Amino acid sequence: MSLNAAPQKFAFDLDLSQSNKNTRLIGDKELASLLKQAEEKGYQRGVREGENSEANRAAKALSAAAIELAGKTAQIARASDELQKQTLCAATKLGVSVGKKLAANLIARAPLAEIEALIGECLGSLENIPHLVIRCHPDLAKAVEKEAQTQMQTSGFSGRLIVMGEPDILLGDARLEWVDGGLVRDLAKMSDQINERVNAFIAANCPHSSITETTDLPATNSPDTEAQQ
Numbered sequence: 001m002s003l004n005a006a007p008q009k010f011a012f013d014l015d016l017s018q019s020n021k022n023t024r025l026i027g028d029k030e031l032a033s034l035l036k037q038a039e040e041k042g043y044q045r046g047v048r049e050g051e052n053s054e055a056n057r058a059a060k061a062l063s064a065a066a067i068e069l070a071g072k073t074a075q076i077a078r079a080s081d082e083l084q085k086q087t088l089c090a091a092t093k094l095g096v097s098v099g100k101k102l103a104a105n106l107i108a109r110a111p112l113a114e115i116e117a118l119i120g121e122c123l124g125s126l127e128n129i130p131h132l133v134i135r136c137h138p139d140l141a142k143a144v145e146k147e148a149q150t151q152m153q154t155s156g157f158s159g160r161l162i163v164m165g166e167p168d169i170l171l172g173d174a175r176l177e178w179v180d181g182g183l184v185r186d187l188a189k190m191s192d193q194i195n196e197r198v199n200a201f202i203a204a205n206c207p208h209s210s211i212t213e214t215t216d217l218p219a220t221n222s223p224d225t226e227a228q229q
Contacts, residue, residue, distance in 0.1 A: 085205045085206055086206060088205060089202050089205055089206040092198060092201065092202060093198075093202075096194065096195075096198055100191065103187070107171060107172035107187070108171070111137075111140060111171040111172045112140060112143055112144065112147065114172055114174075114185055115136060115140070115144055115147070115172070115174045115185065116147050116151075118174055118176060118183055118185050119134070119144075119147060119148050119151055119176065120151055120155075121183065122176050122178075122183050123148075123151050123152060123155035123156075123157045124155055124156075126155075126157045126159065126178060127156045127157060127158075129157070129159050129178045129179060130159045130160065130179065131159045131160035131161070131162060131178065131179075132148075132157065132159055132160070132161055132162070132176065132177075132178050133162045133163075133164065133176070133177040133178070134148060134161070134162070134163045134164070134174060134175070134176050134177075135164050135165075135166050135169060135174065135175040135176075135177070136163070136164075136165060136166070136169055136173070136174045136175075137165060137166070137167070137169050137170060137171050137173070138165030138166065138167060139165070139171070140165070140171065141163050141164070141165035144163050144174070145161070145163040148161055148163065149161065159178075170187065170188070172185070172187055173185050173186055173187055173188075
């Protein structure tokens with residue numbers, strides 16, 4: 001093309017009516033219907049998204065509540081278990097305390113009862129023993145000797161009987177000795193053994209608690225009047 005050529009004018013020879021035969025105009029009603037449909041679809045989509053969002057929040061809240069409930073349940077279970085252990089330990093302490101007081105009262109009322117049982121336990125197997133020594137509290141010596149002589153008449157024991165009162169032996173306690181053996185009743189020692197076992201039990205359940213008191217024993221200088229008869 002020459003730089004000096006004159007520009008050509010646009011002749012408007014494009015037939016616009018034939019450019020797109022499928023194109024049609026949309027009426028006002030149809031446009032309104034399409035807009036309404038689009039609006040309804042948008043609304044429904046918003047509802048669904050809102051429901052999904054609310055469900056997610058509810059699920060998260062429920063999950064958090066479940067976790068919190070599980071934690072509180074475990075805490076309650078631990079507290080209940082600890083309370084049960086404390087109750088068991090307290091009941092054990094109370095039982096030991098009551099048992100000690102009952103034992104002390106029974107010994108004070110009938111200090112010969114257990115000694116009599118001890119004598120009867122050994123006499124049946126001492127037929128060929130030359131002598132039997134019974135050590136007890138001095139205030140019970142005469143009563144113990146009388147009881148031992150009574151049981152000897154039916155036991156078959158024919159050896160020598162020696163009853164000795166010793167101040168260091170408490171009421172209700174006694175030591176029976178023969179040539180190759182003996183029997184001992186020592187309430188304080190038994191109390192220590194009971195305390196040891198109970199403390200071991202409590203230590204396993206309530207580590208911060210223990211039983212430290214000793215067995216209450218009756219006075220050694222005031223035996224029951226009935227025991228002297």
